[in-house]
Amino acid sequence: MGEMINSIERREKLVEIIKRRDKLTVNELIKNFKGISPASIRRDLRILESQGIIERSYGYVQLATKNFPIPSLEKKMSINVEEKKRIAKAVLNLIEEGDTLFLDTGSTLVYIARELKTLKGIMVITNSIPVIKELERSPYIKIVGIGGVYQFNEQCFVGSIAEEYVKRYRVDKAIIGADGFSFEEGVTSHDPENAGVTRLVAENAETVIVAADYTKIGTRGVIPIAPIEEIDILVTNKELEPEKVSTLKERGIKVILT
Numbered sequence: 001m002g003e004m005i006n007s008i009e010r011r012e013k014l015v016e017i018i019k020r021r022d023k024l025t026v027n028e029l030i031k032n033f034k035g036i037s038p039a040s041i042r043r044d045l046r047i048l049e050s051q052g053i054i055e056r057s058y059g060y061v062q063l064a065t066k067n068f069p070i071p072s073l074e075k076k077m078s079i080n081v082e083e084k085k086r087i088a089k090a091v092l093n094l095i096e097e098g099d100t101l102f103l104d105t106g107s108t109l110v111y112i113a114r115e116l117k118t119l120k121g122i123m124v125i126t127n128s129i130p131v132i133k134e135l136e137r138s139p140y141i142k143i144v145g146i147g148g149v150y151q152f153n154e155q156c157f158v159g160s161i162a163e164e165y166v167k168r169y170r171v172d173k174a175i176i177g178a179d180g181f182s183f184e185e186g187v188t189s190h191d192p193e194n195a196g197v198t199r200l201v202a203e204n205a206e207t208v209i210v211a212a213d214y215t216k217i218g219t220r221g222v223i224p225i226a227p228i229e230e231i232d233i234l235v236t237n238k239e240l241e242p243e244k245v246s247t248l249k250e251r252g253i254k255v256i257l258t
Helices: 002-020 026-030 038-050 073-077 081-092 107-116 129-135 160-166 192-204 242-250
Strands: 054-057 060-063 100-103 122-126 141-145 149-151 156-158 173-176 180-182 186-189 207-211 223-226 233-236 254-257
Touching: 002 026, 002 038, 002 060, 026 038, 026 060, 038 054, 073 107, 081 107, 081 207, 081 233, 100 107, 107 122, 107 129, 107 173, 107 207, 122 129, 129 141, 149 192, 156 160, 156 192, 160 192, 173 192, 186 192, 192 223, 242 254
Parallel strands: 100 122, 100 173, 122 141, 173 207, 207 233, 233 254
Antiparallel strands: 054 060, 149 156, 180 186, 186 223
8 A cells, every 4th residue: 555655646746847847858757766666657657648647759758738638539549559459359358249238438448349349249338439430330239329418538428418328228248447446446537527427337237347557557536437346357457566456356356467
């Protein structure tokens, strides 16, 4: 637990240092942390980038310059690409013919949808336009689209109409993403508009599968989505620290590393 707190405090210090400079190199940042390995600092920077707080380009780091408080889906699609592809292939092995699935919004779910195109005899319920576009050419998958208020940033439908619609379904497996996954609060999001649909699906699903790259584990978004007691399976990357894996397993979660 102490190590987790230290890593959070370290990332807060990183942001403060970056705020004081227009931009600086990764090596310049590393020099500010005595006794901390360069690999730990680089991992912190990847987490901050995945949260849309900083931007990295050509060896330089700066605060993210954006009009939206939440990074766009296009931006997320370009972060931790290989990690997300590995997760997508692992999730594919959890799906069985005849399953009714909910696919959440977000970049990792788009990569998962690309893998699901090869399956037959499943039904996919989603409020994500990019997920629908990935699946639309498969004649063997039934797609149920959830309508509502269109959210530009995530390219999905949200709001009370979407939430009422999703209440009609009890899915076999809800595959959801995460902006953060903390040991205290479970799955969390930075997006209050989009959280409602995912929360309702997680409450009613037979099995809740969280698909999140390792940089999200141990971090926290601002909006709770699913408490840790509701989560059955976490699919993440082999880079996740062993002590975090042990903590998750102690809480009753099946952890799949890829």
